[in-house]
Amino acid sequence: MRPVNRPDWTLNTTHLAELFGVRPQRIAVLVQEGMPKLARGKYDARERIRWRHRRASGAKVPASIQEARRLLYEEQAEHKCLESAQPAPTLVEVDD
Numbered sequence: 001m002r003p004v005n006r007p008d009w010t011l012n013t014t015h016l017a018e019l020f021g022v023r024p025q026r027i028a029v030l031v032q033e034g035m036p037k038l039a040r041g042k043y044d045a046r047e048r049i050r051w052r053h054r055r056a057s058g059a060k061v062p063a064s065i066q067e068a069r070r071l072l073y074e075e076q077a078e079h080k081c082l083e084s085a086q087p088a089p090t091l092v093e094v095d096d
Helices: 013-020 024-032 045-056 065-085
Strands: 010-012 042-044
Touching: 010 013, 013 024, 013 045, 042 045
Parallel strands: none
Antiparallel strands: 010 042
């Protein structure tokens, strides 16, 4: 079996900025806003696209693991509130 050649999606800051038409300084701001990175100055272009899509779709994008946990707890609490807010089923008498 021969190895499959896969494209390397790893880009440095300058190339990522060029690809997306922004200045390198904007990449640093996007990282502060939660954009994923592989290492200092190294980014996976696919992950950047996925991250941008989630942001554009209105999904909450956590900047850290602590924020992700907080968002999860908020969603779980909201779900519990919605469950308890549903009206209880009503019983109806049936004549035999």
